[in-house]
Each structure stands twice: as C-alpha cells, then as structure tokens.
Amino acid sequence: MPTIRDVAEKAGVHPSTVSRVFSGKPTISNTTRQRVLAAADELGFQPNAIARSLSMQCTHTIAIAVSHAFQGYFEDVFFPQVMQGLLEVTSKYGFRVLVAGSNGHADEITQLLDIVGSRQADGIVMLSNRLDVDLISALQNQATPFVLIGRPDPSHEACAWVDSSDTMYTEQVINYLLGMGHQRIAYVGGDPDVLVSKERLHGYQIALQKAGISPLPEWVDYGFFVEDGGRQAVRRMSRLGELAPTAYYAANDLMAIGIMRSLQEQNLRIPEDVSVVGTNDSLLAAYASPALTSLYVPYSVMAAKATSLLIQSILAEEMPSSQTTIPCNLVIRASAGPAPAAL
Amino acid sequence: MPTIRDVAEKAGVHPSTVSRVFSGKPTISNTTRQRVLAAADELGFQPNAIARSLSMQCTHTIAIAVSHAFQGYFEDVFFPQVMQGLLEVTSKYGFRVLVAGSNGHADEITQLLDIVGSRQADGIVMLSNRLDVDLISALQNQATPFVLIGRPDPSHEACAWVDSSDTMYTEQVINYLLGMGHQRIAYVGGDPDVLVSKERLHGYQIALQKAGISPLPEWVDYGFFVEDGGRQAVRRMSRLGELAPTAYYAANDLMAIGIMRSLQEQNLRIPEDVSVVGTNDSLLAAYASPALTSLYVPYSVMAAKATSLLIQSILAEEMPSSQTTIPCNLVIRASAGPAPAAL
DNA sequence: CTGAAAGCGCTTACAG
C-alpha cells in the first residue's frame, strides 16, 4: 500500500506536506493541495489510521465488552438496542465501536482494561453494573473516560452515567397493580448480581411498604432473564397456595412470558386470575397472548446519550461526569387487570 | 503511561529485550525475564497495542458494518445472533470486532473499505450481499481477507462464503405446504435488493413449477422484514378474492406475524383458513398465537464458521476461499395446516 | 506556506 512518502515523491513535496493535506491543516496553498490530492488519487493512497493513532494518541474508537456465552444477552432487546444507540452516535462523530467478547462477567472488566491499557480505544461504554465485581473502582483507577449505562452504587457517586430510574418506575408498576386491588405481588428479577435487580427490588419494596403490605420473602425470585426462570418462579410461588401471588412483575418480557405460560398450564386465566407485567416492551410483549403489559425502557436512547457524553468528553479531553436520567413508560396491554375477588 | 523504555531502564536491559519478553520470544533467559516482568509489574506497564499493530502490520481485529438507521436490523434475530457467533470465535482467538455504523446500505461498503484501507482491521465479515451495490467486486479489489455470510451471485464464484442454502430450504417449505394440499401459495420476501430474497424466490418458483403450478405475479411481495410489510402484503393479496393465497411463506417471523394479524383481523382462522410459515424461528414464532411454524436459520453458527474461516486465513496470511453450507431446519408448530377444502 | 527532524511505542533482522 502506498504511504505518505510515495505520494510526496509523486507530487514533488515533502511528506509532511502530504500529511498536512490529509489531516486538513489550513496552511496549505491550493495549488499544492491539488497536486497532492491528484498524486494520492493516482496511487490510491489512504492514510494509515493505525500510524495516525500512534502519533496522535487517539483512535476514534470506543469500547464495549459483551459476554458471548450469556445466551440471554442475545435473545433480549437490551443488546441490539444498545448497539443501535451506540452506532447512531459513533457514526455521527466518525467514531467506531470496538467490541470485546468475554468469557464471563468477571472477564468483561479484564477485557476493557486490556483494551484501554493497550490504547486501542479512547473511551468505554460500560453496559451493566455488576455487584460481584468492582467495575467502577477498576475503571476509576485508569485514565480513559467511561460512561456507565445504569447507575453506580452509592459509594461511587462521582462517575458518569445514564440511567432509567429503575427504582422509581418499578414502584410505579407495583402501584399500578396495587391500584387494581392486588395485594400479593411477586417480583421476578433478572440476575441478582446486577445492580438494576437491587434497584427494582427496592422500588417493589417501597411501593408495598407505602401500601402497608409486608411482602413474603417467597414473593421475590430471580429468573436470569430467560423464559425458564419465569416458569420456575411460578412453580415455586404456586406452592404458597392461598398466599400465592395474584400479580407478577418480571424484569424482562421473556420471563414474563414464561410466567404467563406456566400459569396458563395450571389453567389460570390471565388477567382474570393472575396479572403479569413484563419489562422492555419488546416485540414479544406486543404479540404474546394475551398481549403483555410491559415497562418500556429506552435502551437505545440511553446508549445514544451515554455515547454522546463519552465522545464529548473524549474530544474535550476531560473525564465525563454528567449524570442523566431517561424516563420509562408503562405500556398497558391485556395481561394485567383487576385482582380477583377475595374468596 | 509507562513504555517499554521505562521498563528497560528499571530492569537494566535494552528496550528490545523488554519487547522480546512481552511478545513471547523464546530466546530470553529466565533471570532477565523475571527481572523484566518485575519491573513491568512495578510500573504497571502494558504494551501499546497500536504501536505493535503499526510495527507488525496486523491488528487482531475483524470488521463488520451495520446500517444503524435500519430499524429492522435491531428488531430481528439476525444481528444479535451474528454478533454472538462472531464474538464466540474472535474471543477464542484473542481477536476483537470493530463495528462501523453506516448511514445506509451503500455506505456500508464505504465504511468497510475505509477500515481496511486505513489498516484498522485484518479482515472483514460481510453481513449481507446486496444486489444494488457491487460489494464483492469492491472487496475483491483490495487485499484484506473477507468472508461473506450468504452466497455471492454466480458472477463472483471465487470468494469465500458461508451460506444456508436458502433456495433449497425455501423449496422445502413450499413443498411442505404443497404436501398439505395448498395450491395458491404466497411468498413475502424481505428486501428485494438483497440476494437472499432472490434465492428464496427461486426456491419458491422451483417448488411450484415442479408441482405444475404457475404462480400469479401477485402472490409475490416484499415486506422489508417489518410487521407492516406483512400486513400490506395481505392487504394487496386479499383483493385477489378467489385467487387469494391459502398459504403464506414470509422471509422472517415478524412479517409472518404481521400476516397472521392481518388475516385474523379479516376473521380468517389460522391454520384452518390460511396457513402461515415464517423464517428464523425467533422467540416471536414460539410465543405467537397460534405458534408460528418457522424455518430456523442458524445465523450464530454461520457467523461462527465465517469468523473461524476468516481468522484462519488471516493467521495463514492467505485469502480465504472456502465455501460452506449450513443446514436449516423447519420447525413445525400450529400456524400451518391442511389447505381448506375447495368450494 | 513548506521543509527537515524528532517523536509516537513498538518489532525484528543483524551482530556479537
């Protein structure tokens, strides 16, 4: 491949002049610019981005890490929607996204530190905040800007994030169910080691507490975002008999579907006997039967905002610190209704 | 950040020795290796991957391009499943994935050529073969290895690809419907400018021809992979009255769902009055009602295979040329059944 | 406005 040097020779100028033309420096006369561009065109020259990155110490790339072994990730709307938001914004700024596959959750931070430690990206969008690994501290101990999608736990207030107020919106969902007369309400979270599960649990507890209800510990379960997780939760909670929930709130739609199917297999009607609410408002929610009432979380918008913040910080050469909250929206369909009359 | 030079100084060796230690060269005595590693550890040294890439002329990165504006991409299973396969394999080989967002389909090839022309990736996985842009020629005119997911049109036999025999499996689907007595069968493709649409159309035509049926041109339509596309196809075909199809085959599940909904809104029963078959066997297919019979296409496996081929070629420093066909599988559920008795 | 030179942080053939 031709280099700046070949172009310089052909155009009869110094390589630095070619460099100036291609890096858009203003101090180039129009005649030499034309000559250089003509020579470059003839040779099919394209600047080597790697060399430029080394020289300029920036790559115009932002990094994310994704655990390729986690099936639920690729079945849910979270990942594709986040990618859409990321690409929309990176594309606008001429940035690219470097995706590191990881073998598990602990490996994600290893991958990210490796990428930024070896200077392959200018910033990080951190896709989830796990409680079992101290991601935030690890990221704060290095110099590359990062933005969290989600919220850090209170001990790390300083970092930049974009969040969806999961506590508050979960509280709203529970209030919606309370408002329809439900008293025994279950919460089926995703992965208990992810902060959002704790936040939703918190919202669930607040809502019930305000209503003067002390939830049974058995009403809380985790389904790891897969359908069978929802089914298992129903199986366990059904054993409670009279104390079994009349309404379920699940942290994604797939678990909610599992819950509905499992209940239907017990010949329970939805929503007449039991109400179910999901999360994410995926296509599944719209086309399930009955159609699933679901809490829409705008991941694409969140990712776009996070990416935008991150790129601004990279360009300004400062650490991002802004904290943004994006509203959610409960999409009401047919799967949740008034509580059954007490026997 | 510390460089090889700082480590060398601290360890009392020449920088080239440090380089040899970190690039795993065997000719290093154990004592100096220890000394170098200790010094590196103390300084928190991590080799600069960009500098290494420039020096070694390889990046351990493979590139893909994705049109961020194309909503259907992020709603369908294609993209996440491809990502999963890509990450699974890249991760195994210590490679990463560089994703370029593009503003539209023509821009995808621009992005890819820009990435490889500027040496930011060692190879390309091309995600779809459009007919309106000559992607293959463009890629064949440059030196970076690439593998196509899908099949090139016959004029480009030489390139490497991983395909799912879309013609053959579409023929099977149509045969399945023919076998149940359907005579008026519709094909609702995705985007007519993507090769796979042509291949499926071909399979459709072959099957009908073998059965001695000449399909009406009105039985073929394109829904661009979105639900409304399926609905519109039904709307148009319903006008045929007596000649309206008794069975629809759609190139993805979302369009099939649109078809089912639209038919149900006309008070037609599925499958008693009209049969519907989708493609991809997404979660939607499993949870729609009636549950959708769907042609499973293993995108994740195809992407893994393509990536594996590509990385082998990169490591062997040759252009890939292997051509692989991955089998599909018709998943039979409730949405397709015997043709209604003729009036 | 342009050239000459040093530098970005590595790798690797060449000596010894």
Next chain:
DNA sequence: CTGAAAGCGCTTACAG
C-alpha cells in the same frame, strides 16, 4: 541470549 539500529507510517513544533 542480548544490544544497537532501522523501520512501521504518521504528526507537529520549529525554522525559514
């Protein structure tokens, strides 16, 4: 087994 040097292909402060 290790050092010294040239090179990967750019950028940019410094002269003029």
